[in-house]
Amino acid sequence: MGNPWIAFLLVPLVKIIVILLVVILMAAYLSYFERKILAYMQIRIGPNRVGPRGWLQPIADALKLFVKEDIVPSRAEKLVYMIAPALITAPALVVFSVIPFGADTTFFGLLKQPMPPYLTDINIGILFVLGVSSVGVYGVILGGWSSNNKFSLMGGMRSAAQLVSYEVPMGFSVVAVLLMAGSLSMVKIVEAQKQAGVWFVFPGIVAFFIYIVCGVAETNRNPFDLPEAESELVAGFHTEYSGMKWAFYFLAEYANMVLISSVATVLFLGGWLRPFPNAAALAFLDVIPPFIWFAAKVGFFLFCYIWFRGTFPRYRFDQLMALGWKVLLPVSLANLLVVGLGVLLMGGPK
């Protein structure tokens, strides 16, 4: 590590490439698992033709999308139509730069010194996540508007209203965690949970549920999948998109699911920590490497996403708004007050 270029350029570059690849592959394979799990919930088999047990299905899908004709509607607003898919995909991927996937590690003795397995830890991490992921909504609105299709426009408008109104209670639920952790840095939040000896999901159970509900709404997933409600709006904001542009929307949706799950893991389930990180009785759990813990927790959330889809009908637009503004917002505010009082009485953040 003598050459500073290695530390400044090469290491982050390798990390960026690895993280991007992992996220994109995860998004692709999430679609496989979604189809498979959903199929088993619905007494079907799911994809099983491409490769053993259908393992190569996502690859085949990606190849198909690559070679598909890319149609731009003749009356679309061309420039905006082209930019919109990038506008939603880029933020969804960028945000993964601050997600701490695990504690410092030597990768099973591969490196001489331990290295953090995440790209960076900035002191405003969670703010960065919320801020950058909010940019994604432009991709949806502009995509819906520029397609020059009434169904797309309605999908875009629904999405805008939905994302904006659910971001507020989500923000408040995150603030509750910040009060307990006393830091905005993602790594510090995890470390605060280690010091507290307990995941924040227990003191912050209300915030946790609000975050999950808002997270599902933010990613336009069932039962909040109104912007792309098939039976109402055909395919909502991406009705007119095809080929790789559509694939970008698809990638962004699944990357966002992984993102929301990862943030939930960091904020509420102790990131890479094992359950009750200070309880000596559970020390045998330490044989499982931290990033496996992290992946398992993220996987649990992703499974819940698919579970919801297999179970719930869809909300109506006005009911969705009522739930966001009349239920989640007051509850998250009240919860903030309670958590704040609690932190104050316990003697400040841990």
Add this chain to the structure above:
Amino acid sequence: MSTLQATRPFPDSEEMEISFGPQHPATHGVLRVMVKLDGERIIDAKPIIGYLHRGTEKIFERETYNGTIPHTDRMDYTAAATNNQALVGAVEKMMGVTVPPRAAYIRMVLAELQRIASHIIWLGTHALDIGAQTPFFYTFQEREIILDLYEEYCGARLTLNCMRVGGQPFNLPEGWTDRCRAFVDQLPARIAEWERLLTNNRIWKLRTIGVGVISAANAVEWGLTGPPLRGSGVKWDIRKVFPYDRYDEVDFEIPIGANGDTYDRYLVRMEEMRQSVRIVQQCLAKLPDGPVMAKVPKVIKPPKGEIYFSVEGPKGELGFYVVSDGSTNPYRLRVRPACFINLQVLPELVRGHLVADMIAVIGTLDIVLGEIDR
């Protein structure tokens, strides 16, 4: 409508006209609805039909009476057996033929199985429209067994052509009654399973209660029949008021709703499936021996005259109005389609509601375009 326009939140906003269909995922075939929207709120909706018009009623006129039966299969293609039943019933009534008891009982079994199969399609697609995917797959598993039973009886699964003027073309195959009984005996448990997914689901209730409300008086005025009428609390079922075949010999209830909304129509149809199970069980228990075909001439020539005969189809009253000039072909054969008349009420039900409600209302009316366009 004028009062509605007066209360529009943004009076200077533009109306948007949007064409739902004929190729839209939720219009169940080729229905097209021209909708005028103010934001998401529906100002007016106009169903446009005719994309599946095949001139069935004209084709009837150049077929022999038994030759018309396959064409009725293709009207309401989710309920071929009840279509057959209505047509052969009309011609038999005209000729004064009494069907042998065994044939009548077989008809009732086939018709009630068809009612269950039709309601299964309705339930699956209705839930799918409202965003619940899973019931679709659960319900179709049971429908598959019904189709297998049909296939075993008459060789066809969808377009059955399973009745003839004067009786039934075939006797029941060996062991059929046992398999049928085994199926209907386990069906109530399956129905309870489907209901667990939906009936008490908060979102399902939010989406269906108070949506598409029609009062009993209004429903009668619009000529609604079937579950849309009974959902409003009118106890009207052709099987009870003008019993045909041997429906007066079996015991069953007519479920009715109270509020006339989408949820009540849902409950009515769920209960109807249970009642159909009861009818099939009784029919199988009572199934008499004997011939399945009455003595009818080889060439069917009803006497000169006209007649109207209707049955309670899964979607509502399905009637045939036959005019005979004494020849081998009907002079005129007019259908009273249940779906066509039920669909007319759509604009009335959705005005002032949101787009999502329109999808729910189309689902709850349970229309089949094959019967509407003919």
